[in-house]
Amino acid sequence: MKTRFSGGSSVSEKAQLGVEVVRADHISKAFDGRMVLSDVSLSVRKGETLVVMGRSGSGKTTCLRILMGQETADTGQVLLFDQNIATLKKKDLNGIRRRFGVVFQSGALLNSLNVFENVALPLRKLTELDRAVIEIVVKLKLEQVGLRGFEYLMPAQLSGGMRKRVGIARALALDPEIIFYDEPTSGLDPVMTAVISQLIREISSSLGVASVVVTHDMESAFSVADQMLMLYLGEVVARGTPEEIRGTDEELVRQFVDGKAEGPIPLRQATTDLLEDLLGG
């Protein structure tokens, strides 16, 4: 029986129901010989939200892109819905792409299209639904993110928070089973950050989707996460439930969670020696 809409709201219910929909085993990735991800493993079940946190440059976006099949890992494998995305045929990969939604950091809206058309885009491109039905689906999605009534605004007329919400509505258009969010609250004021965090929680609990949220915003991270994973220089330095992460005495994690400048995370983290850099050929 399909249970795509029966995602539970309590943690114990989730633990019972959730089938694993995202899995990464020991993925590593280097760019130009420099390791940006080392031996990262993770797993997300239906109805569950995994937050990947870490400072900028720690490899979060790269990790997300690998999970979505936009980038390939040098070693290790990624399974979406139990299928290895690296070895899938194009047709099967397209089938899987319809089953997940992506909320890009920038919103990635098309500036020449109004809000309505931006959300309608995946429906027009990937389904045979007719105009009338698409119009209703788009309105349902805009209602979900609190933007019904703003259909005819252009992206340039939107606030940062509205853009993010349009991006979320578009990611929801095809009723995905997984949503990948890249820094969904970056650049937003505290109130709008709380609104987006609440939206992420609602989408998870009412629709039962699995979510992977990449963020460096601690407040938002703790408010949406069922599981957390912290990356530091491409390595997993901590993982656990929000309670476990909050309670850890691991210094690297403490410094990040508390947002302090003093601690093991150095102010400067160039891997090469300055003098060598200045003087070397």
Added chain:
Amino acid sequence: MKLSNRTVSGVPVVDIEGDVDMYTSPGLREQLARFTSKQQKRIVVNLEGVEFMDSSGIATLVQAYKEAQPFNGEVCLASPAGNVLRVLKLSNLTSLFPVFDSVDEAVNS
């Protein structure tokens, strides 16, 4: 998904077997439009065999409702599964569709 239709005591009934999703909604849409264009006062959608319905399925039902409005027609739902009712409730749309436990009840009410 499989669609079939029949007439029970003069009322058109659409029986659906399987998922109503982005792939199968267009077929349902066509069938419902055929009835609304004939200005059928009551259409019964039998959801007993439907375990899963996504937004496009919901939107398809809403569109049928819209098309039936001008002649005061109604779109009745028979035996929707818990899942399907949940989705309708989530979207606050239960008020649009009279819901019945069986096709017979929907036809004879």
